[in-house]
Amino acid sequence: MSSTTETTVLRRDRQNRTAPRTRLDPFPRSPLARWMLRLGLMAPLVVIAVLVQGVPSSDATPNAGLIDGVAAIDWNRGDAEWLALLYPHVSNLIAAANPFGRLGLSIIGAVAAGFLLQKVAEIIAQRAIPRSTGIILVIALAANPLFFYFALENLPGFLALTFFALALADIVRFVNWGNTESGFRGGILLMLAALSDPSGILFALIGALASPFLRTGRSWSPGLRAANTLVIAFPTLGAFATIAFLNVLFFGSPWPGQDLSAIVAGLPEGVAALGALYTTPTGWLIVAPLASAWLVGIIVRRPAALVVSGIVFLLLNGAFLLGAFHPGAAGVTFLLLTLLAIALIPGARTPLTNALVDVVAVLQIAIAWAAALDRPLVLEWMQSVAAASLLVFG
Template sequence: MTDHAPATRPLRIATRPPRTRLDQWPRRRPRRWLLRALFALPFVVFAIVVHLLGVTTSPNIRLVERAAEIPWDRADAIWLGEIFPPISTLLAAFAPGGSLTLSLLGAISAGIFLQKIIEIMVQRRFPRSTIIILMSALALNPLFFYNATQNFAAFLGLLLFGLGLSHIVRFVAWGNTESGFRVGLYFMVAVLTDITALVYVTAAAVSAPFLTHRRSQEKGVRRANALVILYPAAAALLSLIVLNAVFLGSPFSSAMRTAFAEFGDRLVVALTFLTTFEGMWVIAPVVSAWLIAIIVRRPGAIIISSLVFVAIILGFALGLLPEGSTGNTFITMTLMAIALIPTARSRKTTTLIDLVSVLQFVIAWAAALTSTALAAWASQIL
């Protein structure tokens, strides 16, 4: 008999698989939720303090008051028009605690949202400096705190729009089919949460053909992508229009007809406002978006940001922006910058983007300090 040497086993080195574009961050679920909780904590504290100080009017309070006036023992076409947008109206009507509950829901949503925004930037391999500066510009300002805790419907609409916008890039530029379905659902829920989101969603769908398409050689791909993005939200709105036309004899509700009747006067007010000192800080985020588009050599992003800004002005002229809304343009343009900035390919590009992001931080505070709507709200607690 011959002795056989024991077989040697190859050494196993514990290695982590390389990160892909769609990996979650942080990878472990407990760490993700811990990060979301840490991000949400300042907003929760702010919401509770503001409530204890006895604020008497805010978009959340007005939403709760409007929901309380709706008769909930009906289910006809007129009633459907009264509760639109249904998601925020139903929450305001049946959530215990009234406006405080809406403020806390907004605060918790802010924590989840900020974690997802960082995840998007990590997936796209943003430099750490750009992530820190852009997140500071987005969240560390009164505009973001106000919208997150005092304007739940508009904030949730912006949140869903921002997440949907990031999935537009994945769908159009990366060819990720799952993201195409997700963006459609995000936009549909945004429209059913806040009617203002209708202007963002429409502008984003119209802007989609201007993005760099992965399958640009295929005929009709741009129209097809725009249809996938817009279809769920359009289907929800068309359903309401058909119900109005069948049961009320008019495709638009009385509130919408009033909005169209006053469109010209409100448009003049909006254009006049943009020529004021306060209006200058509303335009400034758009200029920042243009600068970033030039730096990263994506001229299509200039068209997209311009279309979204025009949509916001038209939304105000139609009366879609509720009273007390402020900071919508800033938050929207910052989200667009985060969604549309490609991975920086040089240190010079990173430095220029960081400088514009610092400018965006300054713009946020200037817009907050000059906002009459924010000043009127703050005067209740100061």
């Protein structure tokens, strides 16, 4: 009898025992818990998306432009030129299949936000970032009007950012721990980012350029970092090269519908306007996330973080000059640099550096709210949310 009881207890103990977490484990490890986390993160955005439908909304948002753009597409064509005109393919196809107008686009953005934030939590867990720092960084990233506006009113840009965040998790696993499957998956996700919005091309470039600055966990060999970068960048390069080749072959233009001469002619004026912007409080708020990223890099003694964030900031300015961002976009710099900080911060630090990084992360929360209040379009959207809440809840 005693032997039978002991056997039952041992069997129960084996069933309940949890294996130690590895760097490749998803977070949470239970599929049910992962979906519950995603649904919980989606819920506040879904509620706000539904609320806002009860009040007039601005026609200057990227989602409004996406709906107008999809309505103008000739869906009876199927030639190579039409394939280029369909860009950004992922966003246009999703919008075309969506029967619920702007509400549908906002709900899709809310769903994407749930996946993005769950993946951010997974990166934090896999990289053994201290819990306090991870919680503050997630709050800084998502608990602000910039994130909510971006997710609910700029589906193309937010899809690009979501695919970039998902790719970033795979790129870290690929470079740091040699998981080849993650490398291929990361490359495909970067391609989807680039096909979701013109800003996604920038995100794909950043993903490829950032990979050599990640610490590699494999034995060093000549050309390893270049090979990693090629694996990550190849799907995006292949997709755009194919479309460009077909158009050059049949129409003599790599990308029909794009007036490159007008873009080049407008560069001097754009450079002057950008320079003037940085003399205003708005410009200082744009620079603030870069300053925070550099401060964190200095605190954790990670020179690569300084280099990567500096390159990213220059690329962001170049993308603005080239018109890669919709005029109604907001918060791209802040959200992108915060995501990169999460990916680049080392996991093992002293209590003092942990505390200093936590202080900088708290400052990010203040920067996000200040930047939101400084953007007229975001401020107008916040007022719409407040008005809708008053209508429903009195």
